[in-house]
Amino acid sequence: MEIVTARLRLRSARPDDLVALHAVLSDPRATRWWSTPPHASLAETAAWLDSMIANGPEQPDFVVERDGLVIGKAGFWRLPEIGYILHPDHWGEGLATEAVSAAIDHVFATREADRLTADVDPDNRPSIRLLERLGFVRTGSAERTFCIDGEWKDSLYYGLTRDRWRPEWPSA
Numbered sequence: 001m002e003i004v005t006a007r008l009r010l011r012s013a014r015p016d017d018l019v020a021l022h023a024v025l026s027d028p029r030a031t032r033w034w035s036t037p038p039h040a041s042l043a044e045t046a047a048w049l050d051s052m053i054a055n056g057p058e059q060p061d062f063v064v065e066r067d068g069l070v071i072g073k074a075g076f077w078r079l080p081e082i083g084y085i086l087h088p089d090h091w092g093e094g095l096a097t098e099a100v101s102a103a104i105d106h107v108f109a110t111r112e113a114d115r116l117t118a119d120v121d122p123d124n125r126p127s128i129r130l131l132e133r134l135g136f137v138r139t140g141s142a143e144r145t146f147c148i149d150g151e152w153k154d155s156l157y158y159g160l161t162r163d164r165w166r167p168e169w170p171s172a
């Protein structure tokens, strides 16, 4: 399974993505508001990647490539919840918008899901901006949803209904 956008290629994960994905998931800037602390070992990322691969085509979850290099992931580890992470070297260029839009287009085109969801840390402004840019609306919140390295984090919940989806991306 592969999706090509203006600047990116989204494809199924492979075992040889390990080192590139570890570079993303071990970076404390990238995991600052993630659901786990930075990966401390390649083995930790290998387990994460194994579960992404084991999910198979049932879950439309994609590794994101730019110019042939893996820079992150975007998609649905468990439909209907969206998840995305890019290496910080690739932030601020609209690439997450482009990747996440492509994953959403794919899901609405191929699945019956009428509503997608997101769970985001209230302090994660870049992610909230991305969700709102794509038409997600806030549906609720909860306190103390994740305990990361002994510190409790809260969640904001967002939803995107099929009828609100206006694919303006990728436009680059």
Ligand SMILES: CC(C)(COP(=O)(O)OP(=O)(O)OC[C@H]1O[C@@H](n2cnc3c(N)ncnc32)[C@H](O)[C@@H]1OP(=O)(O)O)[C@@H](O)C(=O)NCCC(=O)NCCS
Pocket (backbone or CB within 6 Å): 029, 030, 031, 032, 033, 034, 084, 085, 086, 087, 090, 091, 092, 093, 094, 095, 096, 097, 098, 119, 120, 121, 124, 126, 127, 129, 130, 172
């Ligand atoms: C969340 C995350 C993917 C957002 O990345 P991002 O690069 O800010 O998002 P986008 O790709 O949509 O880029 C938007 C930014 O690029 C700028 N930009 C530049 N060119 C652009 C273009 N062609 N199109 C759109 N935006 C563009 C926008 O102005 C915006 O900048 P701003 O945030 O300063 O306003 C990134 O911060 C990340 O990987 N975080 C770590 C993981 C994480 O927290 N995931 C979410 C868990 S809920």
